[in-house]
Amino acid sequence: MRVLIVDSSARNQQELTTIVQSFGYTSQSASCGKGALSAYANFSPDVVLLDIAIEDIAMDVLVAKMKALAGAIYLPVVFLASASESKLLTEYLQVGGDDFLTKPFDSIVFQAKMRAHIRTRELSRSVAEQNRSLAWHSEHMQQEHRIVQNMFSNALNRSLQNYNQIETYLLPHTIFNGDLYLLARGPLGNLYLLLGDFTGHGLPAAIGTLPASQTFFAMAELGSPVGQIAAEINRQLNQLLPESMFCCATILELSASGERISWWSGGMPPAMLIAENHEIKEYLQPQHMPLGILSDLEFESGITITRAAPRDRLLLYSDGAIEVGVQSGRPLGYERFKRIGRQCRWQLSELADAIQDRIEKDGIDDDLSMVLLHCLPTGLSSKEQDDERSKMPFCLSVRLGPEEIRGVDPVSTILRGLSQIEGFKEFKAPLYTVLAEAYNNAVDHGLLRLASSAxxxxxxxxxxxxERSRRLVRLQHGFVELILNYIPKDACIYVKICDSGKGFTAENTEAGEYSFGRGLMLMKELTRDLVWSDGGRCVEFTFPIR
Amino acid sequence: MGLQTEYANDGKHFIIHIKGKFDFGLVQEFRQSYDGLSDRVTTVVIELRETDYIDSSALGMLLNMRKSLGAGSRNIHLINCRPEIRQILDISRFDKLFIID
Incomplete structure (x- = not known):
């Protein structure tokens, strides 16, 4: 323990040094204020004994400087005065001193006071230590939160932004939202939406939003059905979350036309389909358990299809909206929520204002989300692939005998190969159709002699x-040949399909025209220069590439 | 590949998912899928989002379904057609007989 003695009299210094050292403390002396301040740095005292007769620095300034040097830790400053000066001490104590001792010194009182001040200083030191450590932890946690928050926003920013047929009001209870709102476009111009609510709020509740959102976006991009998306998110959450945690959710798909809502819902309050006249037409009552509870086998992926009229609106919301005020004993409740909604004519901004007023009065202790979807054509176009088309010409020739005709599906196989070529994917469906029509005609009518009027x-x-499969089993002889010739500069595939059958006679050409009518119509529409030759055994056409 | 069916939760919609190729390979399976359909079903939905290819035999199968469900007494929706599939349905004027969406 270090005691700094500040006294102008050498005799007093000597006396105090003796006393202090008898208590087992180390001491250093200074004879003026300046000296005391300069001694501070090297000696860093635990107690300062300060004679009130020091004059080179005003007492209040000196005390303040000493205290400032000690920083956050309490530095006891004890004034020394003779008995005659003792009436001045109250005054001195007001300038920032902590105690006083009067001369002549009573050793017992002296020691008791020193001990008391030293204890206080120890206490103050340990509080300062704890504060420092708390501050460090708090800073550390904030930094971690910033990182995690950044990860969340990265994960969720794949969500379709600024889409004008959706209005939202999202109010997380803490920086981490346990409510999850996701929006994505499907490949067919359809719109996918998920509104979820994880049990609890804050970081533990928000954790599950990471895998759920990534699955949602990936499957929406593939155009997966809503029931499958629900099943996959359920599987992941069931694996990931502890048993007490799950996610209530509504997942829906609005068709490109805006007329059909296919939805899966588990554990959410019922979304409301609102007509143009502001009446509630239909409630989307949840049919299922929330996500993350049932195993893959028990999970029910059944959806419901709801038709929407133009300008219908669908309001989805988390239970935070109806539980506003629960903790103050004045819950908003479902009926009052609907009443407010009707009063606002279901304008989301007005509804949000009304809810906000409630929150200010009655408080909220959950995340709150409201999403209003306008059921109109989505205006999202189907995704175009605009790969540059391959410039490499090629000719593909396939000749199939009875064995192959029974065993393989040449058209699918050819298409599987062709769709690997740059730019071919986008027309594989119509190319399949025309090749399948021509090939099946060659097999059915050429080789198997089936009359399609049947x-x-x-x-x-x-x-x-x-009958076709019966005859195919018995087929012994014959072949079908397919030749595809791709000429990039013509932007065409020239196709020739021949068979070894008897060909068409005038009579059965007519029958053929009639029977494969639909197929023929497709071929005429999708190709050019469609001609038969070799007595009906060969068909040739040009398949133009857009 | 193939065909999957389900009833929607309300029991009013019967959904047939067709994956991959929609052609005569599915003739029997497709017809059996709507045999003995519950009376509650008002709408049959053919879900085509995962249908890659279609040919005239599929068109024939759809027309047969329409006939056997009593043409017009139940709605048949062909939904989530890719543009290429839609083109083929349009050429055959299926929009007059089915609700295509």
Whole structure:
């Protein structure tokens, strides 16, 4: 323990040194204020004994400087005075001193006071230590939160932004939102939406939003059905979350036309379909358990399809909206929520203002989300692939005998190969259709001699295909040849398909025209220069590439 | 590849998902899928989002379904057609007989 003695009299210094050292303390002396301040740095005292007769620096300034040097830790300053000066001490104590001792010194009182001040200083030191450590932890946590928050916003910024047919009011209870709102466009111009509510709030509740959102975006991009998206998110959350945690959610898809809502809902308050006249037309009552509870096998992915009229609106909300004021004993409740909604004519901004007023009065202790979807054509176009088309010409020739015709599906196989070529994917469907029509004609009518007029009755249609497989099994001879010739500069594929059958006679050409009518119509529409040759055994056409 | 069916939660919609290729390979399976449909079903939905290819035999199968469900007494929706599939339905004027969306 170090005691700084500040006294102008050498005799007093000597006396005090003796006393202080007898208590087992180290001491250093200074004879003026300046000396005391300069001694501070090297000696860093735990107690300062200060004679009130020091005059080179005003007492209040000196005390303040000493205290400032000690920083956040309490530095006891004890004034020394003779008995005659003792009436001045009250005054001195007001300038910032902590105690006083009067001469002649009573050793017992002296020691007791020193101990008391030293204890206070120890206490103050440990508080300062704890404060420093708290401050460090708090800073550390804030930094971690910033990082995690950044990760969340990165994960969620794949969500479709500024989409004008959606209005939202999202009010997280803490910086981490346990409510999850996601929006994505599907490949067919359809719109996917998820509104979820994880149990609890804050970081533990928000953790599950990471895998859920990534799955949602990936599956929306593929155009997956809503039930499958729900099943996949359920599987992940069931694996990830502790048993007491789950996610209430509504996942929906609005068709490109804006007329069809396909939805899956578990554990959410019922979304409301609101007509143009502001009446509630339909409630989307949740049909399922929340996500993350049931195993893959138990999970029910059943959806519901709801038709929406133009200018219908769908309001989705988390239970935070109806539980405003719960903790102050004045819950808003479902009926009052609807009443406010009607009063606002379901304008989201007005509804949000009304809810905000409630929150200011009655408080809130959960995340709150409201999403209003306008059921109109989505205005999102289907995704175009604009790969540059391959410039490499090629010719593909396939000749199939009875064995291959029975065993392989040449058109699918050819298409699988062709769709690997740059720019071919986008027209693989119509190319499939025309090749399949021509190939099936060659097999059915050329090799198998089936009359397609048989297809015209209800039973005939199925019987036709039963007969086809019967004849195919028995087929011994013959072939079908497909030749595809791709000429990049013409932007065309020239196709020739021949068979070894008997060809068409005038008679069955007519029958053929009639029976494969629909197929023929497709071929005429999708190709150019469609001609038969070799007595109907060969068909040739040009497949133009956009 | 193939065909999957489900009833929607309200029991009014019957949904047939067709994956991959929609052609005569599915003739029997497709017809059986709507045999003995519950009376509650008002709408049959053919979900085509995962249909890659379609040919005239599929068109025939759809027309047969329409006939056997009593043309017009139940709605048949062809939904989530890719543009290429839509083009083929349009050429055949299926929009007059089915609700395409």
């Amino acid at each position: 297809k015209s009755s209800l039973d005939g249609f199925e019987n036709y295909y039963i």
